[in-house]
Amino acid sequence: xxxxxxxxxxxxxxxxxxxxxxxxxxxxxxxxxxxxxxxxxxxxxxxxxxxxxxxxxxxxxxxxxxxxxxxxxxxxxxxxxxxxxxxxxxxxxxxxxxxxxxxxxxxxxxxxxxx
Numbered sequence: 001x002x003x004x005x006x007x008x009x010x011x012x013x014x015x016x017x018x019x020x021x022x023x024x025x026x027x028x029x030x031x032x033x034x035x036x037x038x039x040x041x042x043x044x045x046x047x048x049x050x051x052x053x054x055x056x057x058x059x060x061x062x063x064x065x066x067x068x069x070x071x072x073x074x075x076x077x078x079x080x081x082x083x084x085x086x087x088x089x090x091x092x093x094x095x096x097x098x099x100x101x102x103x104x105x106x107x108x109x110x111x112x113x114x115x
Contacts, residue, residue, distance in 0.1 A: 005034055016073065021061050030068065038065040040091070042076025048085055059089045066090070 005015055016037035017029055021044055030038070040061050048055040058074065065072045074086050077096035086094055 002033060009034065019075075021057060030064070035070065037071045037073055037093075039073045039075055042074075042096070045074045045082065045086070046076040046078060049081055055085070058086070058091070062089055062091050
């Protein structure tokens with residue numbers, strides 16, 4: 001797998017480690033795989049406003065990612081309050097219904113053509 005990633009990175013591809021934090025092996029993958037982004041598992045993100053442990057997990061994953069030179073992406077950002085909290089702790093990117101609803105690819109491509 002590492003050779004595959006290396007070869008594609010040489011071609012300009014970037015990689016994300018998805019659902020980071022959902023399994024204990026995540027830290028081993030992070031240390032051994034040359035990824036560019038950490039996608040913080042949404043099961044921690046969705047309750048960061050109400051659960052101090054989830055908040056600290058997201059904050060810790062973000063900090064570890066930044067120490068290792070990775071950008072972080074929070075999944076399950078369902079509202080502006082969660083987005084604001086993520087911005088306060090320095091998460092780089094967010095995805096979820098609070099950012100935008102899913103759309104069929106055809107409508108996205110059509111909108112780009114019309115611009």
